Amino acid sequence: MHSELVSESQYMISDQDIFTISSHKQFEKIALKVFRFQYENNLVYKEFCDFLKVEKQSVKTLQQIPFLPIQFFKNHNVVSNTNEIQETFTSSGTTGMIASKHLVTDVSLYEQSYRNAFSEFYGNIEDYAVLALLPSYLERSGSSLIYMVKDLIELSNNEHSGFYLHNYDDLISKLVELDNAGQNILLIGVTYALLDLVEKQKYELKNTIIMETGGMKGKRKELIREELHEILCDGFGVQNIHSEYGMTELLSQAYSLGNGIFECPAWMQILIRDTEDAMTYVCNGKTGGINVIDLANINSCSFIATQDLGKKYPNNFFEVLGRFDNSDIRGCNLMFI
Missing domain, CATH: 2.30.38.10 (Luciferase; Domain 3)
Structure with a gap:
């Protein structure tokens, strides 16, 4: 289109x-x-x-x-x-703060942006099972991140793709089962929830990309990136932690495939x-x-x-x-x- x-x-x-x-x-x-x-x-x-x-x-x-x-x-x-206005995306902001609002008159531009960028950086979405651990975003309305991830889950056409809220045990068993079976997985999660996962147990993932979306949302003390990624790499048994740089006010995202170095789409x-x-x-x-x-x-x-x-x-x-x-x-x- x-x-x-x-x-x-x-x-x-x-x-x-x-x-x-x-x-x-x-x-x-x-x-x-x-x-x-x-x-x-x-x-x-x-x-x-x-x-x-x-x-x-x-x-x-x-x-x-x-x-x-x-x-x-x-x-x-x-x-x-x-x-x-087709969509109004709002920032999460802490209690008492004024939320940012992005009034979107053509949401197809957002869809083209993240679909094209994902394809550029990661290839065909249908090659992945998308597991989303985004509780603080899922529990409110107006999140542009949830809009994007929901669409990616649907586009993956994988019966195992989906959102997880606080059902960590279900997510862990699904993650280990799929990874062991050789399924390519994108686990996209808010930072504090990913830390919760590695505190529950250690993993040796071979076929999983861990993508953190940033933010402790007041749940934990902030960590410098090097320390955070070292904990997550060790906990998940992976070489690199990927990151997404996006915000309510943007319809595009930059991605880091490791080491905190981001690249923009064209x-x-x-x-x-x-x-x-x-x-x-x-x-x-x-x-x-x-x-x-x-x-x-x-x-x-x-x-x-x-x-x-x-x-x-x-x-x-x-x-x-x-x-x-x-x-x-x-x-x-x-x-x-």
Whole structure:
């Protein structure tokens, strides 16, 4: 399926344009078209750009594009068209915090994004049994992660695929049985629940990918990635722990196949901004704030300044190092309107 997303003749961007990007030059060309479209059609983003005194015609490179602080998704309707809202994805947030909301007017873009990315990084979904251990996400509504995993479970066409809530014993027996039988397995789990599994028993898995989605959700003390992955590798008997980098405000995900080094699909890139000056960027290997370009977000905002800290490496690889605390967001203070 593909559709024309932007009808104005000077833009003419389709979902096919987005999901067939094959070079950085092509990415930049489409990203600049998306910027111009969103400046014209997204009132929140236009006001933000105008506040920064950035004129649409002056933006010629990715580095000149303003990145909307992710906090705007908590207090504003960030949309670039007037179409009916098909899905509203919300962040989990702790009690008393305002949840982010991502208003999605074309959910097929999300489906194309994660299906294409999964295929790019892992091959045919039908080669896997998908076992999902996502209790804190499953127990609330509006999770974009649950939407994605539910679809992947259905697409796997495997009778053993499914969600597990607190029935750890059932999951353990299924996991061991399938792995021993030579079935390729994707076990995708929230971090604290995966730790629960390896505390129950040790495994020697030969055919299983362990993918952690991050977050202790207040259930355990936070661990640095190296320590966490060492515990999980030892507990599951695997060489690497895979990770997914995604968020409510994005319709695309980056994946790490091990060692905490993430790679973006072709329609997603990151830039690392200076923590002291949000409008400048640091070079590869230097720590800064993660800015994400997600072209699948064409109907909301494709240019988002996250609250994550990271480093970028050559070939569009990057590492996530943690989050800003409030005292660290000096470079973002000018961004609130």
